[in-house]
Amino acid sequence: MNLRQWGRDLALGFRFAFAGGREGWVRAGLTAVGVGFGVALLLLSTALPNVLSARHDREQARMDYTYDLTEPPKADDTLVISDVDTTFRDKDVRGRLMEPEGPRAPLPPGVSRFPAPGEMVVSPALRKLLAADGSALLRERLPYRIVGDIGESGLVGSQELAYYAGGSGLDARIDGSRTARLTEFGDPNPTTEEPDPVLVLLNIVVIVALLMPVAVFIAAAVRFGGERRDRRLAALRLVGSDSRMTRRVAAGEALAGALLGLALGTGFFLIGRQVAGSVELMGVSVWPSYLDPSPALAALVAVAVPSAAVLVTLLALRGVVIEPLGVVRAAKPARRRLWWRLLLPVAGLAMLYPMVGQGRDNGDFNQYLVVGGVLLLLVGITALLPWLVETVVGRLGAGGIAWQLAVRRLQLSSGTAARMVNGIAVAVAGAIALQMLFAGVDGQYTEETGQDVRRAQMQVGLPDGVPMAATVQQFADTKGVRKVTALWEGYLGDTSWDTETGPGLSTELTVGDCAALREVAKLPSCANGDLFVLEGAEYSVDGPALNRPGRKLYLESYGRGDVAEVTWTVPAGVGTARSITDPAGSRRGGFLMTPAAMPEDVARTVRGELYLSVDESVPDASDHVRNTAARVDPLADPTNWTATRTSVRYDSLRTGLLVGAVCVLLLIGASLLVSQLEQLRERRKLLSALVAFGTRRRTLAMSVLWQTAIPIALGLLLASVVGITLGGVLLRMSDTPVGVDWASVLAMTGTGAGVVLAVTLLSLPPLLRLMRPEGLRTE
Structure with a gap:
């Protein structure tokens, strides 16, 4: 088979995706939206290293601490600056008093001229806060006249609260710490700090655990509308194509949806990039210019997503026999085998085992083994969950009508149900492992201050x-x-x-x-x-x-x-x-x-x-x-x-995890909703037929709820087992006693269940619209 034939078949699939009428456009659109959400988060992830680097560079460029009692002598190029940071309610405000001692005194980044005594230049966010109702106490504390704004180059984030005010007589207050004389801004003694192996381990696991659900969702999104697609492929076999050609055509359809999703994802990312400049999440804000993805990583995403769409489609169709008169998937499928599915988590544990007990005293962790081991354990969930769902639902028996409808549907398409849950199960497992690791090492990065908060606050x-x-x-x-x-x-x-x-x-x-x-x-x-x-x-x-x-x-x-x-x-x-x-x-x-x-x-x-x-x-x-x-x-x-103080680097990493977890949860909810709507759309005629024969709408709604609840319960159970296992191994690797933070486990599983419940409730209005006898009309 030559490349020309591959190209013709892929192009034919491309045409089917966009020239198949309303059905083709709807399927391509759903696939594109699902893939687009994942691509947007992947592009955001590729931009994160640049965000961290840009924030650090901005902070270093405006540094004005010398920590030195031997100040430079007063000259026409010196500036006396005092740290007057403050806090308003729960928001930190960065403040400086400045007194230039000559015409060549250095200006801080983002400031075009020195404010005179009694004047100040402020960040846009501080200007807005000072003008807001309820900020009278802050206006009283900053009795300066605003004469300008601090530019972007002088702020680490768009929502940072900062000001520079004019001062006088500051040279008499120089003490080498809060008040200093400068000839330039920036760190005078930059040092390279040795990385903490445990923090590096946390970084790696956070990245893998946050990106893995995204990859799972993209893989699931390219398979939207699989049953209708298979019926179209059966028609292709009827007009003379062979099985290999039909699979290539199916791959072409998936490729079309993936490329459209790539374009949509880029659009979502660009919109989100602009929105990011106007929001603050857990005390962290950025400028849109920070969110520039690494060109190499962005190119990797652009190549990997369409390639993955083709490969996933071809692999999915290996177990499907498409014949001219139908698809053999409708018959009872062969039972899934367990042994090879267990190999993935076992191999992951084998990769992590050599680093057990290493801790921070025995050098850096092998990054390749860490990434490989965590990936295999999390991928193991996606392999084990279909087998678990099939095995359990195959043994479920009698119950109410809603229960029987749900169970029978799951018995016929357990793989589809497992694909819907895979992403959230992987996300919950990673979150449980990370929460255990953070809880275990928290004491190493939190110290007692000695301050008696009972005697003074x-x-x-x-x-x-x-x-x-x-x-x-x-x-x-x-x-x-x-x-x-x-x-x-x-x-x-x-x-x-x-x-x-x-x-x-x-x-x-x-x-x-x-x-x-x-x-x-x-x-x-x-x-x-x-x-x-x-x-x-x-x-x-x-x-x-x-x-x-x-x-x-x-x-x-x-x-x-x-x-x-x-x-x-x-x-x-x-x-x-x-x-x-x-x-x-x-x-x-x-x-x-x-x-x-x-x-x-x-x-x-x-x-x-x-x-x-x-x-x-x-x-x-x-x-x-x-x-x-x-x-x-x-x-x-x-x-x-x-009473306690936490390491800044550790606290920043934990904040980053929380911000990333929020983004992944939003992706989970959006993708699950799209997947749920696609499942309902494919069963429109069936639902309409049931309603036409007298089935109550409440019964059908409950059956849809059961179809979601059963797989998600099994997925969260499996996620808890894998997450606790991974968390225990990571704790042993960091040479920390193993302990299960049951509150975190319950919180993570509860959050996952809450997301699914919210998605199910949001899908009920479309479900009620579909359950009409008019849905039986066809052309």
Whole structure:
């Protein structure tokens, strides 16, 4: 057989797809829509690496942290910038104060000119938020006049909230962390971090588990309308074509639908690409320009989808005998064999087994074995599910009329029912395995902060020199604040901090009233004017050694060269106190000082840390605190406390999984709905005949529900078994104790069942329209 003959037969199938009247167009359209959804998600997946790279590059390009006390000298090309990030309700707002020190000061990406003091440039999303009703607290916190927008090059996402405001006197606030002097934006010390093998493993499994259902759906979509197609092929045999030619013609029909689906999928992707620029999902937003697929991967999709359509059709027809007078599929098919179907998951487990116990201490996981093993296990579901459905429905017996109609239909076409469920079963199995893996390794990427959220729920860091009494009163009067524990802190050394080596001995200095000091130490007695030295400190243990009356100690000035070094002489009569765990979770050391014992020059050098007990039942209590902090000092740093902290990279990967899972679930729902409508369309005359003979519509609707419920129940059962098995193997590979997160298993299976239930309910209106006697009319 030469290529010319193949081409002629494929072209004939092409013509049948589009020249077969309304039936041909409907089938081609349904196939194209099903394939189009899958192609759109595949193209989105090929664009994801570019999304991650673009977001990282944007973040690096605007970086303004130096983490260095040796700032460049003031010049005409320097800029002083301060981090004034904030949070409004549950949304993070990136904020910077800028003060250019010369005409050649560097502009941040996306900003065309420096705003003057009292002015700011904002991101489009922040401009919209500030203008919205209910944002009065944020407008109060950002009392600047908007004079422009930040361009796309200065934002990591379209919905990012960010602003740059003009500042003054910032050079006196340089501390090497929140305020710095720059000559250019960008990471001054880029480093390449060694990849975490477990996170790499998570990445691989996430990608495979999300893309596998897409491939299954595309394979199912190209087989829409299979029964009607087979009857047309029987007519072809009647006019003289042989069996091989009919299969090639069928492949041509599938190819036509796949190519149309490729075009539709590209359109869906381009529409989704534009829509993506206006939405935020789980705190993540992108620019449409990020969603440019890799040319090589896009070309692979363009070739793989039509090729898969042809191969799937040819393989599907291998077990079908198409004769001039009909299709032998209508007879009882041979029972499916189990042994070769078990080989796929067994081979997958064999590929993963050599990496069991490897963990993160024994190098990287073999990516080929991981991909191959996970693929074979998930593909094993698609091989085992038809056998399971056929075996179970073949043993189902008597019941109501709706039950019998459903069971008989499943017995006649169990393969079609299994194909409908395959995709969702694969998706649920992958989700269960990933949830088990995430739950198992979560403790490795989550650490205790030590913050006692029972004693305080917020902390406010204040720059040095902020007056103590008036500031405490402002926070005490803030709406929603129940208690303020105010501690002013600094560091003392036995020699000057400005030398190359620094002091030999150093310790902490903590200033507060007696109530506040009792939060950090067990005091024998306390009155304003008392001094104490702490014993039992966790880290700063030099306090008792420095407690010699008449000894001169030097206060650290946080790298500020414009401030004269402050000294303090240890007086006689310093009491002793025992350190206890403070609200932040540490046992501090050094000296405790009440306000009356603090010299005036010391008060200008120490900085405040306020621990606030907040009534969380008060609406926007945290935002009221942030507004007070902004009034006290623009560089005040209010933060909400949490008992635990999660690794940023791990948290980003988990967020990516959730975003991808939402997209796959949408695809599952859309594809199942298309498949369900195609099944109903093919059985239109049968349904109409049953109604014409007096069958109740409710009975037929229940039979359709049973036809969906039985395969999905079996599919979810199989998915749970495979998912738990895969999850257990992945946990052993990461050297983590195996434990089944039953809540996640139930949640994933429940979600899958919920999607199917929603699709079934959406298909009921078309079903009722089809169940009319007029459906028997034919031409």
